[in-house]
Amino acid sequence: MNAPTKSPVKAKHQRLVLILIALAALIGAGLLAMWALRNQASYFYLPAELASNPPEVGRAVRLGGMVEKGSLKTAPDGVTIDFIVGDGKARVPVTFKGITPDLFQEGSGVVAEGKLDASGKFVADNLLAKHDEKYVPREMKDMSPEEARKAIEGTK
Numbered sequence: 461m462n463a464p465t466k467s468p469v470k471a472k473h474q475r476l477v478l479i480l481i482a483l484a485a486l487i488g489a490g491l492l493a494m495w496a497l498r499n500q501a502s503y504f505y506l507p508a509e510l511a512s513n514p515p516e517v518g519r520a521v522r523l524g525g526m527v528e529k530g531s532l533k534t535a536p537d538g539v540t541i542d543f544i545v546g547d548g549k550a551r552v553p554v555t556f557k558g559i560t561p562d563l564f565q566e567g568s569g570v571v572a573e574g575k576l577d578a579s580g581k582f583v584a585d586n587l588l589a590k591h592d593e594k595y596v597p598r599e600m601k602d603m604s605p606e607e608a609r610k611a612i613e614g615t616k
Contacts, residue, residue, distance in 0.1 A: 508549035510576070517578050523552060524571045532566050545570060545582070556584040563589035 469477075503515065504522045515521050523545055531544035540557045543566075554572055564570060569590035574583050603611065 504571075506550075507545055507547045507552045510552055510582075511550040514576055514580075518575050520573070520575055522571055522573050523554070523582055523584075524569070525552070527564070527566050527568055527570050529566045545572065552582050553580075554582045554584055556587055558587075560587055561589040565589075 504524060505515070507523065507525045510521075510523060525545040525547045528544045528546045528551065531542075533542045535541065539559075540555065541560065542553065542555050545552050545554050554574075556572065556574075564587055571588040571590065572582060572584035573586040573588070575585075577583050
């Protein structure tokens with residue numbers, strides 16, 4: 461009778477080879493995803509960081525800070541606005557063409573998404589206005605805490 465033939469590779473080594481192949485596939489997939497998304501990532505800068513270490517011209521970034529009081533200027537076209545975003549350490553001039561969010565105003569927080577141009581001005585494509593933690597909807601502004609609690613419970 462024929463004796464069972466032994467495989468030249470032991471089961472322990474087969475598992476090791478499979479683990480190494482799976483690990484190589486995972487690393488390859490991660491590198492491929494990073495390469496595909498390299499231009500989609502949008503980095504966040506504060507004005508001081510943008511002034512000290514600016515990104516290359518034309519790279520999509522986010523700039524966050526406070527809209528300085530007295531800096532908001534509307535162009536004659538009525539759609540373009542210029543303002544300055546500061547953080548107490550540096551100031552960055554920003555221009556935006558479009559409709560601003562309702563909460564956007566001088567002295568408020570803003571996150572501007574856009575690109576730095578060759579002159580050092582930040583050209584925003586989108587503005588995100590930030591509100592303080594004391595935000596209350598208009599309908600609940602004049603309610604006492606007890607009335608507000610009852611109103612919230614009535615919506616459940």
